[in-house]
Amino acid sequence: MYTENNKFDVIIVGGGAGGLAAAVCCAKKANKSKGLRIAVLEKEPKPCKKLLATGNGKCNLTNMNMSEKYYNTSAQSFIKPLLSKYTPQKLIKFWESRGLFCVPDEYGRVYPNSGQAISVADTLLINLKKYNTELFCNTEVKKITKVKGGFAVGCTDKEYFCKKLIISAGGFVQPNLGSNGSGYSFAKDLNLSCTPLFPSLAPVLCKDKLLSVVKGVRCNAVVKCIADGKVIHTEKGELQFNEKNISGICIFQLSRHINEFFSLGSVLGRPCRKIQINADLLPDIAYEEIFSALTLRRRLYPDSDAAEIFCGLLNKKLSRYLCLKLNINEKLSAGDLSDDDLSAFASLSKECTFIPCAPSLKENAQVTAGGVSLAEINKNMECKKYKGLYIIGETLDIDGLCGGYNLHWAFISGIIAGHNAAAGDSLK
Ligand SMILES: Cc1cc2nc3c(=O)[nH]c(=O)nc-3n(C[C@H](O)[C@H](O)[C@H](O)COP(=O)(O)OP(=O)(O)OC[C@H]3O[C@@H](n4cnc5c(N)ncnc54)[C@H](O)[C@@H]3O)c2cc1C
Structure with a gap:
């Protein structure tokens, strides 16, 4: 049996970027009309661990050049209208109306004016407090079950009940920052289909x-x-x-x-x-120019090392790397190099091949490719199979390029789900 203590109108699983944006929007809307009880359950001792690491600690939160072409998903047509409605300008307004001022750089990447990711986290947390949303840290959700009138949310030592549930458990990369793929397990337990997962934005x-x-x-x-x-x-x-x-x-x-x-x-x-x-x-020098620069160098300094033929053009170590890659004896002098050697050098500097040998480590990646299939949800982020269940952010089958696209998606999907979760009849 649930006591009044562990019964909520809306529970959000995951206190990251998307989850907190959802909580803030849900709580603001609910506060105005209904005074709902809303909780965020976060497995880490503190929320926003990943958010704080974004953009090298500066948090690249959106990009002025927004288009569906910067996202990968099996359902491009799904995100196009959402991106047209929830533009970077609209997201910036969301932040600025809450006191977080934003500034784009020369490439259109938008950061908080403070240059600190912590300002973004603080803005979300101060708003949670303002609207009396409860935040439970060190609370890892282990199991989600559909029950009569809502959802049972099982944690290590407690079970919660909620009428509506927002899953915002992130992806499976960089588990040290919180998300370990549990969102996909919850989806599978609920018979929701997932596309294959692999790391992206990685070395x-x-x-x-x-x-x-x-x-x-x-x-x-x-x-x-x-x-x-x-x-x-x-x-x-x-x-x-x-x-x-x-x-x-x-x-x-x-x-x-x-x-x-x-x-x-x-x-x-x-x-x-x-x-x-x-x-x-x-990239800014043509093959012919490089070839003639190498020829000049051979003529001027025939006694210098062959590996230094690129001196003044390329980093010294890179010059040696190309020499070794071409199997040219490093002990040779520049004067010993043939025209063919110089041509091979020039060609290699214009087209140096790297053969990938294994998938990137998930510990070094920024985002998960793949996730809960978009066919499972509607434009409100609500599951078609389960009314009152919302899925957002990286847990879904959407991943963007570097440049603020992933946080843009996490925030706008959170905003959409938060609004809609607060709006439903079943909460009255
Ligand atoms: C180093 C790094 C730098 C990045 N820089 C940028 C950037 O500058 N711009 C950009 O757009 N994107 C960036 N990204 C990607 C971006 O951070 C993510 O795409 C985004 O945070 C996803 O938001 P989310 O809310 O879906 O998931 P997350 O932010 O990962 O939040 C999920 C939360 O859920 C919690 N959680 C997980 N499972 C459970 C559970 N079972 N129970 C309770 N809580 C749980 C986690 O602890 C976490 O707090 C970066 C990523 C990394 C790793």
């Missing part, structure tokens, strides 16, 4: 022993993901070399394809047998 592991030579180096590059010989995605940005992987935002943006390849044997939903990343390490 790409590569089979390349020479990476140790170049680890720690960063350079501007144009990177291309090539599936079965076809370029499927191009990005420009800072490429970072690490001991076992390549990373940087431009690589994060391509990583979804690599991880889909390793997890499902497909890329963009089509079967694929071979995947690679090609990087142009001198």
Whole structure:
């Protein structure tokens, strides 16, 4: 039996970005009209652990360049009207009307004016308090069951009842920040279908022993993901070399394809047998210019080391890396290099291939690709099979590119679910 203590009108599972936005909207609406009892259950000792880590602690909360093309989902038509209705401008208004001022950078990425993710978390928490929403931390939900008139929410040492339930348990990446995939287990227990899960926005592991030579180096590059010989995605940005992987935002943006390849044997939903990343390490200089610069250097400094042929063009370690990749003896002098050698150097700097060797580690990824199928919910984020059950944020089969798209989705899906959960007749 439930006592008055553990009976709620609305329970939100997960005190992260989406869950707290949902709670704030639900509580505000409910406070005005009905005075509902609302609770957030959070497994960690404090809410918003992941939110605080976003944008390197600065929280890139939306992007002025918004379009469904920046999202991956099996149902693109589902998010298009939602993004048109809940624009970045509208989300900024949501924050600014609560005292959190936002500022876009030159790329349209929007951050709190304070430059601190904690301002976003504090704004949500102060609003929870204002509307008397109860927040239970160290409270991990283990089981969700449909019961008469609502849902039973089983935690380690207690069971709660609620008339309406919002599942906002995040994804399965970076479990150290709270979410460990429990949202998908709840969905499966309730017979809701899930699309396959894999990590996205992550470093790409590569089979390349020479990476140790170049680890720690960063350079501007144009990177291309090539599936079965076809370029499927191009990005420009800072490429970072690490001991076992390549990373940087431009690589994060391509990583979804690599991880889909390793997890499902497909890329963009089509079967694929071979995947690679090609990087142009001198994107602003044409091959011919590079070749003539190398020729000039050979003529001017014939006694210098072959591995230093790129001096002044590329990072020294990167120059050595290319030399080793081409199997050119490092002990040679620049004057010993043939035109063919210089041509091979120039070509490699314009098209350096990396072969991914394994899926990215979920511990290093920013978001989960796949999730609860969008066919299971309506535009209010409510389950078609269970009235009063809402699912939001990363738990759903939607993942965005880097740039504020994932938080935009978490917040707007939370806002939609929160409003609708407070509006229903069954709560009266
Ligand atoms: C390092 C890093 C940086 C990122 N930077 C950005 C960025 O700058 N911009 C951007 O748009 N996106 C960014 N992301 C992605 C973004 O943080 C997520 O997509 C977003 O937080 C998802 O929101 P959510 O509410 O769905 O899930 P979460 O924020 O993960 O919240 C889920 C909450 O549920 C709790 N929970 C899970 N299971 C249970 C359970 N069984 N019982 C009770 N509580 C539970 C978790 O502890 C967590 O607090 C970043 C991610 C990472 C890891």
